[in-house]
Amino acid sequence: MYTIKDVAEKMELSEHTLRFWAKSGFFPFVKRNANNIRMFSENDLEWVKIVKCLRAVGTENKAIKRYIDLCIVGDSTIAERYSIIQETKARALKQQEELTKQLAMLEYKENFYKNLIKNNLKDTWNPMNKPTLEDEAV
Amino acid sequence: MYTIKDVAEKMELSEHTLRFWAKSGFFPFVKRNANNIRMFSENDLEWVKIVKCLRAVGTENKAIKRYIDLCIVGDSTIAERYSIIQETKARALKQQEELTKQLAMLEYKENFYKNLIKNNLKDTWNPMNKPTLEDEAV
């Protein structure tokens, strides 16, 4: 059994965030001990994990709550849960694509500056240097 | 030359966001026409692009402003700009890693539900089904 602090460390989240999530109804089964302290079971950690996963790909808290509630209802909601996961995955894939694009741009700029420094050149595009791979626009 | 609306469409950003960014000092060279309307040049679009890139990888607006200001100062700031881009790229790579992990989890859950549906099975883990690849905990 884990306290909030333990979970925070284990899952690399802040205690604040965990309390906020708990208040948002994301951990419906976390029990309290005799002193009203939340005690997370191993199973509760799995809830934390899935919530963290959904948040990490930008799922709104309202939608996370919806998913949790569907889990609680039981087997009749499996189809909806499946489609939620599918949509979430699709969004995550888009994010990955987007991130790859931005990384290409950052790499381009990194090389641009590296070259300026290495050859002791001026930034002839000052105040804005050429920032994209393809554009040659003024 | 482009109005806010044109830029919003072209860059897939909201007009609100562009005005907010403009107010934050991210587009210092955007000129107004006789009717006080912002007119973005091709060069201004490049600024929008780099700001969008930095935001997309989670750079704080304060830090973006800093970068813009460095660009304006000129060649003496190339070294600092270079290291900003390097750090940004490092963060983006971490995000990419994280995203890949979360995608693995989502794929696992997708298959889990798919299997339940295909074989008309019960979710024996209800209310929380087995969510991770490696954990066999309780």
Add this chain to the structure above:
DNA sequence: GCTTGCCTTAGAGCTGCTATCAAATAGTAA
């Protein structure tokens, strides 16, 4: 000259934390 449409600014509202606070409890040390 009236409507439509796009622009403007100011400012309120929203989401998702993040930080601060006081109070309760438990453990340790003198």
Add this chain to the structure above:
DNA sequence: TTACTATTTGATAGCAGCTCTAAGGCAAGC
């Protein structure tokens, strides 16, 4: 026993980054 420290609690305030609304300006078309 008392004091001090550490941890947890809930309530609440504050913050970043949008997002939306309201009120008004200007230009073109009918």
